[in-house]
Amino acid sequence: MTDNPAVRVRGLRKAYGKLTALDGIDLDVAQGEVLALLGPNGAGKTTTVEILAGHRDRDAGEVAVLGRDPGRADLAWRAELGIVLQGSADLGELTVRESVHHFARYFPRPRDPDEVIALVGLTGKAGARIRTLSGGQRRRLDVAVGVVGRPRLLFLDEPTTGFDPQARRLFWDLVRSLAGRYGTTILLTTHYLDEAEALADRLVVIAGGRVVAEGAPATLGGRAAVRACVRWADGQQDTDDPAALVADLTRRYAGTVPGLTVTRPSLEDVYLDLIGEHR
Numbered sequence: 001m002t003d004n005p006a007v008r009v010r011g012l013r014k015a016y017g018k019l020t021a022l023d024g025i026d027l028d029v030a031q032g033e034v035l036a037l038l039g040p041n042g043a044g045k046t047t048t049v050e051i052l053a054g055h056r057d058r059d060a061g062e063v064a065v066l067g068r069d070p071g072r073a074d075l076a077w078r079a080e081l082g083i084v085l086q087g088s089a090d091l092g093e094l095t096v097r098e099s100v101h102h103f104a105r106y107f108p109r110p111r112d113p114d115e116v117i118a119l120v121g122l123t124g125k126a127g128a129r130i131r132t133l134s135g136g137q138r139r140r141l142d143v144a145v146g147v148v149g150r151p152r153l154l155f156l157d158e159p160t161t162g163f164d165p166q167a168r169r170l171f172w173d174l175v176r177s178l179a180g181r182y183g184t185t186i187l188l189t190t191h192y193l194d195e196a197e198a199l200a201d202r203l204v205v206i207a208g209g210r211v212v213a214e215g216a217p218a219t220l221g222g223r224a225a226v227r228a229c230v231r232w233a234d235g236q237q238d239t240d241d242p243a244a245l246v247a248d249l250t251r252r253y254a255g256t257v258p259g260l261t262v263t264r265p266s267l268e269d270v271y272l273d274l275i276g277e278h279r
């Protein structure tokens with residue numbers, strides 16, 4: 001972790017009436033890092049992102065986002081952020097192009113709105129009124145608005161909900177290029193484990209308002225240490241060295257091993273185990 005993280009959270013708490021939504025969250029996001037916040041419905045992901053983005057008050061805890069307390073930050077701080085939350089502002093009578101141009105004017109160094117529209121794959125709909133867009137197209141517009149201000153830090157709350165598979169891949173390319181080429185720090189929430197695995201340097205899993213695990217996608221929850229399971233027509237065996245076992249089987253069968261499969265737990269398996277323990 002760098003000395004000067006983009007996001008630093010200690011002991012974050014938030015209750016809605018009697019319901020404790022966040023029960024002491026600690027979180028760091030390094031500059032340039034892509035961090036995915038995972039957790040079941042109601043875990044507290046949106047509450048966390050909204051507090052970090054300055055859209056919601058907290059009850060307790062220390063929060064620094066780009067070095068500032070979001071509860072007391074100013075317009076210059078806000079201009080460094082890109083925010084794609086759930087439920088977008090309603091500018092339904094504007095066209096896609098008018099909307100992105102409109103939001104670009106709030107920022108001191110915006111990206112070219114037409115380039116941003118192309119980046120999210122909406123060039124063909126640039127002249128269409130927002131109210132005529134499909135759900136996935138509307139979400140792509142939210143993403144365009146989120147990145148048009150050239151943010152240093154981008155919050156994406158379930159950004160690809162409603163995207164078709166092609167649009168999701170286009171979005172993944174966009175996130176990778178923002179992180180890789182521009183060094184944008186990105187905090188995203190998602191329910192898609194493949195998305196988290198494809199994009200994130202690090203995952204943080206929350207459940208019941210607490211952090212229950214964190215780590216790189218390849219190692220979360222001890223994933224890398226779990227043994228592989230080799231199955232074939234006449235048997236199965238767990239092993240640390242599947243290549244050696246397969247070589248041995250190949251010799252035993254003097255060629256092709258019937259019905260051979262080698263499996264390791266997927267990120268989804270590990271994730272479900274993790275949140276299952278905290279239900």
Ligand SMILES: Nc1ncnc2c1ncn2[C@@H]1O[C@H](COP(=O)(O)OP(=O)(O)OP(=O)(O)O)[C@@H](O)[C@H]1O
Nearest residue numbers: 016019020021039040041042043044045046047048
């Ligand atoms: N404005 C609100 N008033 C009352 N309760 C709320 C409010 N917003 C969220 N909650 C409650 O706080 C808890 C955390 O909600 P939050 O939206 O942060 O979860 P989440 O992890 O983003 O869930 P999801 O994956 O379903 O989007 C839930 O139990 C939710 O019902």
